[in-house]
Amino acid sequence: MLRVAEHAERTDTGRQRRANEDAFLARAPLFAVADGMGGAQAGEVASRTAVETLAAGLPAGPGGVEERLADVVRTANLRIHELSVADDERAGMGTTLTVAHVGPHELTIAHVGDSRAYRRRDGVLERLTTDHSLVEELVRQGRLSPEEAEEHPQRSIITRALGPEAHVVPDAHTLAGRDGDVLLLCSDGLTSMLPEARINELLGAAPDLRQAARDLVDAANAAGGRDNITVVLLRLEDLEGAGGDAPDEATRVGAAALRVEDVQRAIAQAPPPEPAP
Numbered sequence: 001m002l003r004v005a006e007h008a009e010r011t012d013t014g015r016q017r018r019a020n021e022d023a024f025l026a027r028a029p030l031f032a033v034a035d036g037m038g039g040a041q042a043g044e045v046a047s048r049t050a051v052e053t054l055a056a057g058l059p060a061g062p063g064g065v066e067e068r069l070a071d072v073v074r075t076a077n078l079r080i081h082e083l084s085v086a087d088d089e090r091a092g093m094g095t096t097l098t099v100a101h102v103g104p105h106e107l108t109i110a111h112v113g114d115s116r117a118y119r120r121r122d123g124v125l126e127r128l129t130t131d132h133s134l135v136e137e138l139v140r141q142g143r144l145s146p147e148e149a150e151e152h153p154q155r156s157i158i159t160r161a162l163g164p165e166a167h168v169v170p171d172a173h174t175l176a177g178r179d180g181d182v183l184l185l186c187s188d189g190l191t192s193m194l195p196e197a198r199i200n201e202l203l204g205a206a207p208d209l210r211q212a213a214r215d216l217v218d219a220a221n222a223a224g225g226r227d228n229i230t231v232v233l234l235r236l237e238d239l240e241g242a243g244g245d246a247p248d249e250a251t252r253v254g255a256a257a258l259r260v261e262d263v264q265r266a267i268a269q270a271p272p273p274e275p276a277p
Ligand code: MG
Pocket: 035, 187, 188, 189, 227, 228, 250, 251
């Protein structure tokens, strides 16, 4: 039986932004990070609405956790969308949302946008989400290498967000959880400032998650702190030892998520990556 043995959260405006438009939720069994976008505090409204919708918990229903998690993400999307069309100042606001649900034997992850989930197990950091971003799309098409994507000037353009459209398609999947697994949810203010190897190193060196959260935020700020930085960390404990029979295994678009044709146009027009020094 899995339980959350320890968790820690930290959010920071960073060194260059005036406001913090990120939001997070840490209320077992649900943990989430949202990264809002839009002027006049609209990004804050969007990310806060996303986590508040989640805070009510999973909707009851016949479906499995994945389905119900996707449902609540769609509900959050609709709420944000309705708020944005009701008020000109909030037009086009949006947010990413990455959420983890800790079940009795497994983890379910759902996300929209480029806030990420990672799992650290046996010293290895594994990314559990695929960014809904322009550069990730270019990588999938073989037009950019993952290393080039990390440095790409358009790396913060996301292709899916909550809010801009009345409908959204979240990605959701389930994986086995194991005693000692550490889960990291984070906004791109962390991952755009620190390479994954450095994140793994800091996680491995900290005596506990509180310190790890602090170290990650401090390191992202030391690297420039160009964006809001949010980290949610949790460590799993399995009271029975074995994992059970579960299956093993941005943010700037002028505030709106891109349509398919816009993505294709942007890909066609994307400048070549800068040559490596
Ligand atoms: Mg961000």
